[in-house]
Amino acid sequence: MAATEETLLAAALHWLCPRRHWQKSTQTMEGFMRPIVPGVLFMVGCCAAAQGAHYTLAASPSTVVWGYYSASAKPALTVHSEDTVRVQTLSTCGSPARLEKAGVRPADIPPYVQAIYDQVKDKGPGGHILTGPIAIEGAEPGDVLEVQIQKIDIDVPFACNAFGPKRGFLPGDFPYSRFKIIPLDRKHKLARFAPGIDIPLRPFFGSMGVAPSPAAGRINSGPPGVHAGNMDNKELVAGTTLYIPVHAKGALFEVGDGHAGQGNGEVDITAMETMLSGTFKFVLHKNVQLAWPRAETPKDYISMGFSPDLETATELAVRNMIDFLVNEKHLSRDEAYMLTSVAVDVDITELVDGSVGVHAMCPKDIFTGSPSSSK
DSSP states (O other): HHHHHHHHHHHHHHHHHHHHHHHHTTTTTSSOOHHHHHHHHHHHHHHHHTTOOEEEEEETTTOOOOOOOETTTTOOOEEEEEEEEEOOOSSSSEEEEEEEETTOGGGGOHHHHHHHHHHHOOOSSSOOEEEEEETTTTTTOOOEEEEEEEEEESSEEEEEEEOTTTOOOOOOOOSSEEEEEEEEETTTEEEETTEEEEEEEEEEEEEEOOOOOGOOSSSESSOOOOTTOOOOOOOTTTEEEEEEOOOTTTTOEEEEESOOOOOOTTTTTSBBBEEEEEEEEEEEETOOOOOOOEEEOEEEEEEEEEESSSHHHHHHHHHHHHHHHHHOOOHHHHHHHHHHHHHHHHEEEEEEEEEEEEEEEEEEOOHHHHHOOOO
């Protein structure tokens, strides 16, 4: 954008939009798809709704973190509660060279992927390339960040699946490596896994989370936890909402590990890994007590538990569901325990990320009348 154009845009935004919107609206333009008339889409976006501004955050060497969540990570973008961000992410399929060797056409690999592999040197201890962090102004420990997953787009016509020795749920049965490219038919919303095997596309982000407490330092992007992170929960598709307890100033939301689809368990350690762009609305809830991440779909309430031990993870998911039913549906603990047994599905989320995941799903349609007031 030329200096004169940028000055005119800033003046227009200053006049038309709240100051906090126009100050940040230009910082995400570099590296993403610009409109034909520079700035117009951003100006319309920030003024369209009084409730919040709209941003895009492209994946670039300066807007990703490689393999970790940390309270000391530098924000790639700062927004306010009620703001919406479209975020571009990479997959875990590897470098362009690896993809091309496996048969992916170079034209199908976005150019920003090579730049990130060439320029990002600060890596680990995990392997996920996550876009962010996104800081939410005013977020503090003791708050809850609501993440509304409004839209998810698949950015490339392929996914990958891979396993290797000492990885996955059955490493002794498969003590070797295999890497498979799965063509994605985005028009018909199918993954062409093999001749005669077509899998419906159901894209979601395997990893969505916030920074841990500053005392935890830099944590591996692999195991999920109270910060959410690498949950690999296939229920978290567009139209669902995730609630995450805040542990550090700004919350510092990161997202990545895009999946075109996955089976519960993710037993070989990967799903249909692909590159996604997601649109998220962030809502900050001040001074709300929430011990573990929780989610809500149009049809279900979801509690979660994560632990290296499957039984412990299950106990956490069930207890978190009981707490939800007591606090939000006003049941007694006895009633909540009974209801969880007769109406709630307790499912294995994933078995392969260091900390396994379990989630409990309570159908909304069972609540047909006034909630009980008994305790």
